[in-house]
Amino acid sequence: xxxxxxxxxxxxxxxxxxxxxxxxxxxxxxxxxxxxxxxxxxxxxxxxxxxxxxxxxxxxxxxxxxxxxxxxxxxxxxxxxxxxxxxxxxxxxxxxxxxxxxxxxxxxxxxxxxxxxxxxxxxxxxxxxxxxxxxxxxxxxxxxxxxxxxxxxxxxxxxxxxxxxxxxxxxxxxxxxxxxxxxxxxxxxxxxxxxxxxxxxxxxxxxxxxxxxxxxxxxxxxxxxxxxxxxxxxxxxx
Ligand SMILES: Nc1ncnc2c1ncn2[C@@H]1O[C@H](COP(=O)(O)OP(=O)(O)OP(=O)(O)O)[C@@H](O)[C@H]1O
Ligand SMILES: [Mg+2]
Numbered sequence: 001x002x003x004x005x006x007x008x009x010x011x012x013x014x015x016x017x018x019x020x021x022x023x024x025x026x027x028x029x030x031x032x033x034x035x036x037x038x039x040x041x042x043x044x045x046x047x048x049x050x051x052x053x054x055x056x057x058x059x060x061x062x063x064x065x066x067x068x069x070x071x072x073x074x075x076x077x078x079x080x081x082x083x084x085x086x087x088x089x090x091x092x093x094x095x096x097x098x099x100x101x102x103x104x105x106x107x108x109x110x111x112x113x114x115x116x117x118x119x120x121x122x123x124x125x126x127x128x129x130x131x132x133x134x135x136x137x138x139x140x141x142x143x144x145x146x147x148x149x150x151x152x153x154x155x156x157x158x159x160x161x162x163x164x165x166x167x168x169x170x171x172x173x174x175x176x177x178x179x180x181x182x183x184x185x186x187x188x189x190x191x192x193x194x195x196x197x198x199x200x201x202x203x204x205x206x207x208x209x210x211x212x213x214x215x216x217x218x219x220x221x222x223x224x225x226x227x228x229x230x231x232x233x234x235x236x237x238x
Contacts (some may be wrong), residue, residue: 002031002152007063009049023049025208036185038195041205047188051154069151076157078137082129089125095147114143135166154186192235196220204228
């Protein structure tokens, strides 16, 4: 379970001309075990700032975050998340080495289980990141995140850099993994079609605020906020 209550984050900067961005304004939501919560909104509205606060990469100015279990993230760019100088096998093992999990034989066994979970073969282990496809790289990143037995995964536009056909495969894999492992997801996306299929609940975000939250079908089917209406309309017209 994840519970976020009234978190706020303002970025300030500039020496001569002071700048101030209210990136996240009084955001609250909960994600129950095994559920998927989506955040939809335009570029710059504050989605990744929320993700960074959940991961403790930045500290909220106010508000509280309660997380039950480990949380991990899958980023948009799998190719930049993998170390180009390290073989895939090492990248999969590395989180377990850092967290001192298992002995060497145990880690090798776990790597094989993880590959199996994401439907990849052992032949990838001896390759470097430039020797695998974008879809395979994203599966590797998912396997790597799963190595620490998380309860919650943040998916920050996880498939937007992939071909449409590969996107569908990765999204289907994520659904299967959720069922198998009982994971909760925080899914960040621009794509209302994917959100509709993937999320139990969504929040529509505009300039740092949640303007509308609810069951996905209700929000998309009967939008209340002006911003949501425009978003749904523009999506139908596309
Ligand atoms: N470290 C930072 N310092 C200053 N401003 C920041 C910082 N991180 C984010 N911002 C600003 O906060 C706002 C929200 O950024 P954020 O990355 O959360 O947007 P986003 O919704 O994830 O956008 P995108 O869809 O493009 O990924 C933006 O105006 C951004 O410029
Ligand atoms: Mg972002």
